[in-house]
Amino acid sequence: LMVPNSLKALFDIGNEDGSIAHHGVRVAALAIALANALNLVDNSRPVHLMAIGCFIHDLEHYHSKFDHNRALLALGKDEMKEYRKHPMSGAQKLQVLPHLDPLVHKVVVQHEEHVDGSGYPKGLSEKDMDPLVVVAAVANAFDRIVTFEHRPLKEAYKKLLIDKMGAFPLAT
Secondary structure (H helix, E strand, O other), rough: OOOOHHHHHHHOOOOOOHHHHHHHHHHHHHHHHHHHHHHOOOOOHHHHHHHHHHHHHHHHHOOOOOOOOOOHOOHHHHHHHHOOOOHHHHHHHHHOOOOOOOOHHHHHHHOOOEEEEEOOOOOOOOOOOHHHHHHHHHHHHHHHHHHHHOOOHHHHHHHHHEEEOOOOOOOO
16 A cells, blocks of 8 residues: 555654544545545545544544543453443434434444454444445554554554454455
């Protein structure tokens, strides 16, 4: 995957405070780059709607008192149970916006899903997910490692390949 200079520049801007807004921007930029590389962008694919979903995918973190700014492996059992609620809780908050496109909603509710069915909140598999949502989920998983585990880009990529083998279509 060729990384555009603009994407590299965005990742060069640190997110030391674990800002959810910064994370959302990086997830959106990475998802757009991945969608382009995978030829998922054309006039019939609403990539801009995927990006909007990426911008706001973790909106529930603004409303909860949960400390999201940690590696998932550092969470206790009860904390992980609480964390796993954030996609559905965020999507529920969006229900009051009837004009919101369904793809934006799907990105918010499905950004923690994995193509092998091991994700949450619904345990969806790739056949049940829009390809743009899969791209958004991969971008989210990658930037979560960079932002909240404070790993360098190359190490994050390696960790994603090893720890999430089968969870995402990483061969593409």
